[in-house]
Amino acid sequence: MIVAPMNRVHIDLDALRNNFRALRDRLAPGVEIMAMVKADAYGHGLIPCAQALWSAGARAFGVADVAEGMALRRAGVGGRILVLLGVRETELAEVVTGNLTPVIFDLDMARLLAEQARKSGVTISVHLKVDTGMGRLGIMPEEVALFVETLRTMKGLELAGFFSHFPVADGPDSSLTHLQGLEFSRILQQCGRDQSKPSLVHIANSAAMLRYPDTHFDMVRPGISLYGCCPSGRNLFIDPGCLAPVMSFKTQVLQVKDLPAGHGISYGHTAVTRRPTRLAVLPVGYHDGYSRKLSNRGKVLIHGQSAPVLGRVCMNACMVDVTDVAGVRAGDEVVLMGRQGELAISADQVAGWMETISYEVLCLFGGRNRKYYDDTQGGVAAGNSPG
Numbered sequence: 001m002i003v004a005p006m007n008r009v010h011i012d013l014d015a016l017r018n019n020f021r022a023l024r025d026r027l028a029p030g031v032e033i034m035a036m037v038k039a040d041a042y043g044h045g046l047i048p049c050a051q052a053l054w055s056a057g058a059r060a061f062g063v064a065d066v067a068e069g070m071a072l073r074r075a076g077v078g079g080r081i082l083v084l085l086g087v088r089e090t091e092l093a094e095v096v097t098g099n100l101t102p103v104i105f106d107l108d109m110a111r112l113l114a115e116q117a118r119k120s121g122v123t124i125s126v127h128l129k130v131d132t133g134m135g136r137l138g139i140m141p142e143e144v145a146l147f148v149e150t151l152r153t154m155k156g157l158e159l160a161g162f163f164s165h166f167p168v169a170d171g172p173d174s175s176l177t178h179l180q181g182l183e184f185s186r187i188l189q190q191c192g193r194d195q196s197k198p199s200l201v202h203i204a205n206s207a208a209m210l211r212y213p214d215t216h217f218d219m220v221r222p223g224i225s226l227y228g229c230c231p232s233g234r235n236l237f238i239d240p241g242c243l244a245p246v247m248s249f250k251t252q253v254l255q256v257k258d259l260p261a262g263h264g265i266s267y268g269h270t271a272v273t274r275r276p277t278r279l280a281v282l283p284v285g286y287h288d289g290y291s292r293k294l295s296n297r298g299k300v301l302i303h304g305q306s307a308p309v310l311g312r313v314c315m316n317a318c319m320v321d322v323t324d325v326a327g328v329r330a331g332d333e334v335v336l337m338g339r340q341g342e343l344a345i346s347a348d349q350v351a352g353w354m355e356t357i358s359y360e361v362l363c364l365f366g367g368r369n370r371k372y373y374d375d376t377q378g379g380v381a382a383g384n385s386p387g
């Protein structure tokens, strides 16, 4: 017998496809979308999401590592798969069998890849990553000329792409992003875009894609917007009606009980009832990604009404105040993130309570709980994941 878990993450694949189409509709003809499905599709489930995006027209995917790329290929996903963290020496053969496109930032690795390509009798496409200000992966601008020149001498490798990444495109100040865009264009020209013809030049994440059309180049790399969240919790950059949240997180009431005024709640008694209080105990805690930061801060939806978390969130349980919610009983549905009736709790709201960003909330909830896929448009063989 399969026992249904009490905590369930729901993934709305229709919303994912609609978000993809809404984003695509904003692009000039010829600009390609690389759907960022790294990190298990931001916690939404790599394969069902990539398959749904494929059915909506996505033909390029960004994954974190070779393992994710191979998982996509095994599931029959075609198109271009960019491996953002590059490749390790032990994974060279997979790059060939999986026809993966590694990001390159190291000439030694480039040599090994070229060798592998010649050995296998294929050409391996790579995308060169340049650090124009992110301070993360990639070669520095002054290294580009020599790097590209050396790459061109390596038989078996094709420099198919050239890209960079914005650190503050979601922030209030556009000046750094603007400067970075200019620097990126300058480097492109300097290393002779026409001469070496990397067919795909790209730099824009969701924020830049939505805010700065002049940064689109040949391809854009939206992630968070595909999943229906805004890159910055505060600024929308897009009509909020265009994007719908893809993930929701639900549990159910385990116990309802009445406490007198003056009764402490949960570890440390950080909350004490001020009035006779009806409490609902929920079977969800930090083990399930419902962070301890949500203690005395989070809110949930029960019977279409908002109920606050009281006291500390425990490992597998937390308590909410349902004194003002009529008729709550054990087994009733509780929405931790998502919509119930007229009300909704967004990933950004949860992120605010947790002092983090929606990205982390999605990875956390999605990574820790059994996922269920809603897919009315069909066209996807998306089995429900084991957890």
Ligand SMILES: *Cc1c(COP(=O)(O)O)cnc(C)c1O
Pocket (backbone or CB within 6 Å): 036, 038, 084, 165, 204, 205, 206, 207, 221, 222, 223, 224, 225, 231
């Ligand atoms: C994750 C990532 C993106 C997507 O960023 P969003 O803010 O989620 O749109 C784009 N490019 C790179 C290199 C990334 O790592």
